[in-house]
Amino acid sequence: MNLPPNNAAIEFDHASFRLNGRPLLQDLVLSVNKGETLVLLGRSGSGKTTSLKLINRLLLPTEGAVRVNGRSTADWDPIQLRRSIGYVIQDGGLFPHFTVERNIALVPKIENWPAPRIDARIRELLTTVGLKPDLLSRYPSQLSGGQRQRVGVARALAADPPILILDEAFGALDPITRSEMQKEFRALQQRMKKTVIFVTHDLREALLLADRIALMEDGRLIVDLPVSEFKRSQEPLVRAYMEAFSGSPDPQPSGIGQTQSKESP
Amino acid sequence: MNFLQFMMANRQQVLELTLEHITLAGVATLIAALIGIPLGILITRVPQLSKPILGGANIIQTIPSLALFGFLLPAPWIGERGSRLAILALALYALMPLIRNTYAGIQSVDPAVVEAGRAMGLTDRQLLFQVELPLASGVIVAGVRIATVLSIGLATIAAAIGAGGLGEFIFRGLAMVNNQVILAGAVPAALLALIADFALGRLERRLGSLRARS
Numbered sequence: 001m002n003l004p005p006n007n008a009a010i011e012f013d014h015a016s017f018r019l020n021g022r023p024l025l026q027d028l029v030l031s032v033n034k035g036e037t038l039v040l041l042g043r044s045g046s047g048k049t050t051s052l053k054l055i056n057r058l059l060l061p062t063e064g065a066v067r068v069n070g071r072s073t074a075d076w077d078p079i080q081l082r083r084s085i086g087y088v089i090q091d092g093g094l095f096p097h098f099t100v101e102r103n104i105a106l107v108p109k110i111e112n113w114p115a116p117r118i119d120a121r122i123r124e125l126l127t128t129v130g131l132k133p134d135l136l137s138r139y140p141s142q143l144s145g146g147q148r149q150r151v152g153v154a155r156a157l158a159a160d161p162p163i164l165i166l167d168e169a170f171g172a173l174d175p176i177t178r179s180e181m182q183k184e185f186r187a188l189q190q191r192m193k194k195t196v197i198f199v200t201h202d203l204r205e206a207l208l209l210a211d212r213i214a215l216m217e218d219g220r221l222i223v224d225l226p227v228s229e230f231k232r233s234q235e236p237l238v239r240a241y242m243e244a245f246s247g248s249p250d251p252q253p254s255g256i257g258q259t260q261s262k263e264s265p
Numbered sequence: 266m267n268f269l270q271f272m273m274a275n276r277q278q279v280l281e282l283t284l285e286h287i288t289l290a291g292v293a294t295l296i297a298a299l300i301g302i303p304l305g306i307l308i309t310r311v312p313q314l315s316k317p318i319l320g321g322a323n324i325i326q327t328i329p330s331l332a333l334f335g336f337l338l339p340a341p342w343i344g345e346r347g348s349r350l351a352i353l354a355l356a357l358y359a360l361m362p363l364i365r366n367t368y369a370g371i372q373s374v375d376p377a378v379v380e381a382g383r384a385m386g387l388t389d390r391q392l393l394f395q396v397e398l399p400l401a402s403g404v405i406v407a408g409v410r411i412a413t414v415l416s417i418g419l420a421t422i423a424a425a426i427g428a429g430g431l432g433e434f435i436f437r438g439l440a441m442v443n444n445q446v447i448l449a450g451a452v453p454a455a456l457l458a459l460i461a462d463f464a465l466g467r468l469e470r471r472l473g474s475l476r477a478r479s
Contacts, residue, residue, distance in 0.1 A: 093381030
């Protein structure tokens with residue numbers, strides 16, 4: 001077995017996960033380099049969310065290991081591990097009884113940051129995710145879907161974690177907001193250079209955001225390729241995806257110099 | 266002498282017995298809450314215990330109240346004073362709604378919200394106090410409300426073992442075959458129950474709106 005290269009932030013080392021004997025993930029071997037954006041692409045039930053939960057130890061692999069920064073998640077203190085990984089889920093997963101401000105401040109607060117530092121960080125994050133300060137005192141139910149998702153991203157980024165994992169993060173948004181968020185997120189990522197694992201079932205989203213795409217099906221990894229090679233792959237399942245999405249306009253996935261977002265640096 | 270005249274003539278005693286009644290029901294509900302809410306939390310954490318604990322509380326509720334007073338009578342210290350005995354018995358009855366509602370309230374918190382909290386790196390304790398309990402508080406207060414109203418009603422029977430309270434009038438009235446005297450106990454007891462129900466109902470709705478914000 002290869003020695004883990006130094007720049008791997010996350011490695012799945014023959015990781016499997018079984019629930020009541022049913023295999024949800026089988027023998028996954030995959031590594032994500034620091035600063036890289038990997039998209040886990042697949043249908044529901046393909047094992048992509050399970051893989052994600054193995055990274056922040058919401059689940060432990062039943063066989064094999066998952067290493068974060070070279071250390072197996074089983075050896076990490078789960079609380080420390082999770083606080084170093086930002087997590088974004090569909091519709092934000094915000095606390096309904098917290099204001100936007102408290103939601104964003106959650107991790108800095110439990111990490112005992114001093115109040116002025118938290119305040120400054122919140123202001124900074126609002127600009128980063130494109131939210132107006134007058135939203136801070138609102139509750140999640142008083143926001144639009146897009147605003148909730150932005151708050152979700154801000155919350156995940158709050159304590160500046162080196163790793164960010166997103167599970168169908170933009171899945172609940174209308175197409176226009178969704179496309180906006182994808183572009184902004186890509187611009188953001190090009191600036192932040194975090195290690196990002198993004199789960200989606202949407203090929204267009206994958207092509208737009210990814211450096212590398214890992215395609216999963218039935219709990220197995222089918223291919224793991226850089227975007228340009230992925231598009232040329234002759235793998236039948238890849239072809240099936242490309243065809244299923246071919247009716248849509250080309251999302252220009254090569255991605256260089258395409259940061260027409262309002263807040264590009 | 267009509268009912269109101271009787272109440273005025275005996276207002277001193279009505280007041281005393283009402284206060285006694287509030288103490289009996291209040292202390293019993295408080296004790297039940299101090300035991301029942303933690304038990305309700307416990308069985309969300311250790312699901313294997315949920316059946317025995319909920320079952321046990323359920324069985325207690327099926328024991329007729331007079332019989333329960335009788336069973337507890339020989340207990341040392343408790344049995345010495347009617348009020349102690351009454352408070353213990355009322356607390357046992359009030360346990361069930363508190364355990365059940367605490368359990369149901371926490372179980373009904375959106376699992377996605379709990380998982381998000383866990384994924385953010387909240388400890389179990391932070392998750393409980395910052396997320397689960399606040400979001401369950403409406404349902405828990407509904408349990409407190411049921412327990413309180415139940416205790417106020419049952420506390421009238423406590424007079425049978427000399428614990429005092431508004432039941433005194435009721436039992437006395439029964440013995441005297443005098444409706445005025447019975448009403449002098451029954452009406453204030455019913456009013457107490459209605460007031461408690463109303464006040465806790467308002468609190469419940471306010472806390473319930475925490476969840477509705479989602």
